[in-house]
Amino acid sequence: MSENLRSENDLSKMRIAGRLAAEVLEMIEEHVVPGVSTAQLDRLCHEHIVDVQQAIPACLGYRGFPNSVCTSINQVICHGIPSPAKILKSGDIINIDVTVIKDGWHGDTSRMFLVGKVSNHAKRLVAVSQECLYLSIDRVKPGVRLGDLGHHIQAHAEANHYSVVREYCGHGIGRDFHEEPQVLHYGKLNSGIELVKGMTFTIEPMLNAGRAATKLKRDGWTVETSDGRLSSQWEHTIAVTAAGCEVLTARADERF
Ligand code: MF3
Ligand code: CO
Ligand code: CO
Numbered sequence: 001m002s003e004n005l006r007s008e009n010d011l012s013k014m015r016i017a018g019r020l021a022a023e024v025l026e027m028i029e030e031h032v033v034p035g036v037s038t039a040q041l042d043r044l045c046h047e048h049i050v051d052v053q054q055a056i057p058a059c060l061g062y063r064g065f066p067n068s069v070c071t072s073i074n075q076v077i078c079h080g081i082p083s084p085a086k087i088l089k090s091g092d093i094i095n096i097d098v099t100v101i102k103d104g105w106h107g108d109t110s111r112m113f114l115v116g117k118v119s120n121h122a123k124r125l126v127a128v129s130q131e132c133l134y135l136s137i138d139r140v141k142p143g144v145r146l147g148d149l150g151h152h153i154q155a156h157a158e159a160n161h162y163s164v165v166r167e168y169c170g171h172g173i174g175r176d177f178h179e180e181p182q183v184l185h186y187g188k189l190n191s192g193i194e195l196v197k198g199m200t201f202t203i204e205p206m207l208n209a210g211r212a213a214t215k216l217k218r219d220g221w222t223v224e225t226s227d228g229r230l231s232s233q234w235e236h237t238i239a240v241t242a243a244g245c246e247v248l249t250a251r252a253d254e255r256f
């Protein structure tokens with residue numbers, strides 16, 4: 001990991017990439033309404049990243065991914081492919097996952113949106129998964145171990161009778177999209193590597209209303225719950241600082 005510690009100069013560039021990724025989610029919010037297709041949302045994000053931000057959508061072409069953002073509706077856990085045939089309807093929950101590259105550095109963030117009138121049980125899953133992200137961010141500081149973060153995410157999810165997805169995790173991020181370390185969203189206290197000032201990684205817990213098991217669709221990307229029940233995910237890119245951490249992808253509506 002030591003080769004992946006960010007200097008102040010690196011961090012100033014990651015701050016810019018992070019802010020741009022956050023701004024895409026701020027921009028798209030008013031468009032996430034019943035009747036819009038996920039292809040339209042993808043296109044709006046793509047044009048904002050390329051034309052307004054003069055940045056690069058990291059997902060487009062990444063290992064062959066066909067679009068600029070991931071759009072994951074209801075039982076889709078992650079990596080949903082935008083499509084003109086996927087039209088949002090009232091009651092849906094959707095994650096939009098945005099990664100931008102600016103000046104060679106990555107910023108990666110996702111959030112859930114409630115479409116129209118959403119059931120209370122879906123709202124609760126969305127809220128608890130956001131709490132899992134926030135409570136783990138609150139614990140980040142030098143000397144804390146990575147397994148502690150996973151442990152507290154898992155504990156909060158399971159206390160609420162939800163399960164944590166195992167097969168997909170957070171990741172180091174910087175000049176590369178996905179770097180060491182893997183950031184698991186479950187685990188044991190006092191396990192894993194110690195956090196050090198200058199590390200940059202994502203935390204992106206995926207919580208399922210039912211069982212944790214996943215299945216990959218035949219498109220090779222879309223990951224769904226195997227029991228067909230709802231899933232919810234929130235993601236931030238963070239940097240470990242001397243005192244705690246800095247959330248590089250914080251939105252205006254968030255206070256850290
Ligand atoms: N943004 C996702 C993550 O949080 C990765 C998406 S990869 C893609 O790591 F190819 F599906 F876009
Ligand atoms: Co992401
Ligand atoms: Co990520």
